[in-house]
Amino acid sequence: MSIIARATLRATASRAFSRPAAFSRSFAVVTKFTTDHEYVSNNDGIATVGITKFAAEALGDIVFVELPEVGAKLDQKESMGVVESVKAASDVYMPISGEILEVNDMLKDSPATINESPLEKGWMAKIKISNPAEMDEMMTLEAYEKFCADESS
Amino acid sequence: MAPVRWIRLRNVPLVRQLRLEEALFRAPSGTWVVTNTFGSAGYDDAGEGERADGAERHVHAIAMGISGKPELLLDEALMRERRVPIVRRFTGGGTVVLDRGTLLVSLISGADALPAVRPFPHELMAWTAAELYAPLLAPILAPHARESFGLVEQDYCLGTRKCAGNAQAISGGRWVHHTSFLWDYSSEPMALLKVPARRPAYRGERSHEDFLVGLSTVLPSRRAFWERLEPALASAFGTRVEQSAVCVSATDGGRALAALEEDARTRAAEHLRVKTCLVDWPPAI
Numbered sequence A: 001m002s003i004i005a006r007a008t009l010r011a012t013a014s015r016a017f018s019r020p021a022a023f024s025r026s027f028a029v030v031t032k033f034t035t036d037h038e039y040v041s042n043n044d045g046i047a048t049v050g051i052t053k054f055a056a057e058a059l060g061d062i063v064f065v066e067l068p069e070v071g072a073k074l075d076q077k078e079s080m081g082v083v084e085s086v087k088a089a090s091d092v093y094m095p096i097s098g099e100i101l102e103v104n105d106m107l108k109d110s111p112a113t114i115n116e117s118p119l120e121k122g123w124m125a126k127i128k129i130s131n132p133a134e135m136d137e138m139m140t141l142e143a144y145e146k147f148c149a150d151e152s153s
Numbered sequence B: 001m002a003p004v005r006w007i008r009l010r011n012v013p014l015v016r017q018l019r020l021e022e023a024l025f026r027a028p029s030g031t032w033v034v035t036n037t038f039g040s041a042g043y044d045d046a047g048e049g050e051r052a053d054g055a056e057r058h059v060h061a062i063a064m065g066i067s068g069k070p071e072l073l074l075d076e077a078l079m080r081e082r083r084v085p086i087v088r089r090f091t092g093g094g095t096v097v098l099d100r101g102t103l104l105v106s107l108i109s110g111a112d113a114l115p116a117v118r119p120f121p122h123e124l125m126a127w128t129a130a131e132l133y134a135p136l137l138a139p140i141l142a143p144h145a146r147e148s149f150g151l152v153e154q155d156y157c158l159g160t161r162k163c164a165g166n167a168q169a170i171s172g173g174r175w176v177h178h179t180s181f182l183w184d185y186s187s188e189p190m191a192l193l194k195v196p197a198r199r200p201a202y203r204g205e206r207s208h209e210d211f212l213v214g215l216s217t218v219l220p221s222r223r224a225f226w227e228r229l230e231p232a233l234a235s236a237f238g239t240r241v242e243q244s245a246v247c248v249s250a251t252d253g254g255r256a257l258a259a260l261e262e263d264a265r266t267r268a269a270e271h272l273r274v275k276t277c278l279v280d281w282p283p284a285i
Helices: A003-014 A053-059 A132-137 A141-152 B014-026 B041-045 B076-082 B121-140 B222-237 B255-271
Strands: A016-018 A026-028 A030-033 A038-043 A046-051 A062-066 A079-085 A088-093 A098-103 A125-129 B004-010 B031-037 B061-064 B086-088 B096-098 B102-110 B149-152 B155-158 B161-171 B174-182 B241-243 B277-279
Touching (some): A046 A053, B014 B031, B014 B086, B014 B174, B222 B241
Parallel strands (some): B004 B241
Antiparallel strands (some): A030 A038, A038 A046, A062 A079, A098 A125, B102 B174, B149 B155
């Protein structure tokens, strides 16, 4: 994984989010990773999900993205979409169970955004998490980095 | 170790072939190779490669990738005239004209069979080129073949001329890898295709004629290709190959093919999804 990719992952995974003043608590955004190279950034029960920089680089130039229907309730590991790189159509799984609240429509016209900014502009869906405990089984940033290093060796 | 099961098809409609593959892809495990050709048995089994240069060929179908847009890829006037079926694959990749000069080889496998091959596009291409197709072709390449087989960017080439296209679908640890080998290139059916906007750098500005090469120019026969496939598969996958009888939908009433399809759907069970479809284009005037 490149230095830039590590920096991006760290910046996203460690970013804190503070609610407006009406709320006294602040919520840390917790980002975790799956062995299928998806990420989940949980912000107070709403997850932003997509594929990681590692996956985007391994897939190559992404030319088409199929996104889930807003309102769909999907279980963890169900297919939520497809990303097509030049030669391959690859399934993207729900990293966590929940309801699709929003999809990133920008990807339909600019699928390469996933290559350029997978954890920021290239997110795929926002999900209302139905089973937060599923995140307990996912990898932290450090564990995911080691997982990727092992896969690459 | 489980065997590689080789399903041999001939003249089976592409849409049925792809749906069969899609079901096997959704099966939780197992390795299959599905091959298909179009044309007479005599042509496929002939000791010498038959040529059809110059004559208009029957185009069996045109296959597009999962996101292909016919209006951008195909010549509308010619398609309207020739009424060629268009099939949208469940895999990525580009557009292929399928006629009797095309040899289709699809590999369906996964991490259970090949744990060392990570299910990412370039790695699948590199593995198939180095471990399967190069060993398959090397012993039967004609002495006059000056250029060896290999992967150039994302294409299979003899030297720097493309001799086969490929496309893939990947789901978790499972994958499908399609290869469409060009047996004898004819420029005539290629007129159905527009020059794609996205072209590999190594192609440069070359026309189809300068960019493509058929295997018939360097192999003794199609039979030699098929005979080499079985030992090459056994070596690449490190297991034995079980070969089905040739399944020809037009002559066996479709029973053998229907049985294969039912078996594949049963294996896929609740994971079955069908993205392969016929595309109705161009629209009626």
